[in-house]
Amino acid sequence: MGSPSGPPFDPDDPDRERRDRDTEPIPRVRPDDIPGPGPGPGFADGPPFSDDAGYGDGPFGGQARSGRAWVRDPEADYQPPQISEEELAGLRVDASGMPLGPRRVLPLEDEPSSLVARYLFPTERYRGEWKRHWIHLTTPILVGIGATFVLGYLSGFLAGRDVGALTTVAVLLWFAVMGWVAWKVADWWYDRFILTNKRVMVVNGIVTRKVAMMPLARVTDMKYEQSPTGRALNYGTFVLESAGQDQALREIKNLPNPNELYLRVVEEMYEPQAVEARLGKEADEAKADDGA
Template sequence: MTTPPGPPPLDPEDDDRFRRERDTEPIPRIRPEDGPPPDDGPYPGSSPYPEAAGYGAAGSGAWGSEGYRDEEGYRSAPRITEDELAGLRVDASGMPLGTRRVLPLEDEPTPLVARYLFPTERYRGEWKRHWVHLATPLVVGILATFILGYLSGFLAGQNVGALTTVAVILWFVVIGWVAWRVADWYHDRFILTNKRVMVVNGIVTRHVAMMPLARVTDMKYEQSPLGRTLNYGTFVLESAGQEQALREVKHLPNPNELYLRVVEEMYEPQAVEARLGKEADEAKADDGA
C-alpha cells in the first residue's frame, strides 16, 4: 500500500512572509449589519464581544444591549474616563496622585512648639486634643453657675450677706479652675517630626515626653462609640516592652488621618520628603505665576 504524497515543503522566505502578513493584518471593524459574532470566547458559551454580556446600543456612544458602538455604528473598545485613570497615576516617588487620605502638612511650628525642636529634625505637625477633653470642666462650670447663682440669690433674699459672699467666692473659684483647665488644654500639644513623637503640656510646670520613631515597635489607636461619633481616639505606642515616658495619649482628633500620618513617617519617609518637595515646587510656581 503506497502512502499518498504529502504537501510540498514551504519556501522559508514564503513562510516568513506569511507570518509577517498574518501578524500585521488589521482586525476588521464589524458593522451592525454583519450579524451577531460567533460564540468563540475563551470559555464554553462565552464570547469575546461585549454584546454577549448584554451591553450597548447602536449609535448611542455608550454601553447597551448590543455592545459599545460609536456614532457610526461600529463596535469599539470601552472608553476609560479621566476619573478612572486618576487612581492609576503616580508621581516620581510612587505616591498616587489622586485624593489624599491624610491631611496636608503644616509649614511651620508655632512658637510654643518650636523651642522643643532641634535644628536637624523636620517638623510634620502639631495637634491639640479634641474638645471632649474639656467636657468635665465645662460641665462643672455650667452646673456651678446655675447652682451657686440660684443659691446666692436665695441667700440674698434671706438677708444672709456672709453666706451670699461665700457662694459668690466659691463660684469664682470654680470658674477660675475651669479657665485653668482650658488654658492647659490650649498648651497641650501632640507633635510629630521625622525623628520622634512628643507630648508637651503644662502651664507653670512644663512636661515634655517623647519617643523616637525608630524605637516604636507597635502603635494602635482605639475609638469608643462616642469617639467614633465625635471623631477622636486614644493612641497607644509600644517600645520593645520597655518603660517609656510616652505610651498612651488620649483624646486626639482625627485619629485615622493622624495614624496614617505617623505610619507613613515611620515606614515611607522618602515618600513624605518627595511629596513635600513637589508641593514646595508647585507653591513656588504658583507664586511666580
C-alpha cells in the same frame, strides 16, 4: 421488485412501514434553525461549534441530532474588569512617583509654633502639631455650667434671707470653680501632640512643663481606638507600643482626626522618602505661585 441489498419487495409485509420509517435519512440541522441567545432568530451568532466533542455535550442534551456538538469558547465569555475613573486616579503617578489622585493626608504645616519650636533640635524635621479634641474639656465645661446655675440660685436664695456672709461665700465659691475651669482650658491650649521625622512628643503643663517623647525607630506597634461618640465627633485614643519596658509615652487620649494622624505617623515610619518628595513638590509649587 426487490432491493439489490435487501429482501424482495412484498406489499403485504406488515413490517414494511416500520422498516421504511427507521431507515429514513436523518435531516441535517443548520445552526440558523436552532433558537438561542443570539440577536437573530437562529443561533448563528451564538457560541462556536466544535467537531471534536461527542453528542450530548451541548445545551440541548443530545436531542439535536447534528454532527457538531455545542462547546462554549472560554474566550467568547471573557469580559475585562471594569475599573472606574476614581480607582484609576489612585494608580496614576507623576514624574516624582507621587499619586495624582485625591490626597489621603492633608498638607503639612510649614513651621512649628513658638510653643513647640523650643523643643525641636536643628537636624530633625517638623511634621505637625495637634491640640487635643474639644471633648477633652467636657468635664470642666459641665462643672462650670452646673456651678453657675446651682451657686447662682443659692446666692439669690441666701440674699432673700438676709444672710450676707453666706451669699459672699457662695459668690467666692463660684469664682473658685470658674478659675479652675479657666485653668483647665489654658492647660488644654498648651497641651500639644507633636510629630517629627524622628520622634513623637507630648508637651503639656502651664507652670510645670512636661515633655514626653518616643523615637519612631522604637515604635513596634501603634493603634488608635474610637468609641461610638469618638466616631461621631472625630476623635480617638492612640496607643503606642515600644520595644522597651518603661515607656514615657504610651497612651494619648482625645486626639482629633485619628485616621489622618495615623496615616501621617505610619507614612513617616515606613515611607519617609514619600513625605520628602511631597514636601519638595509642595515647596516647588509654592515658589511657582509666588513667582507668578
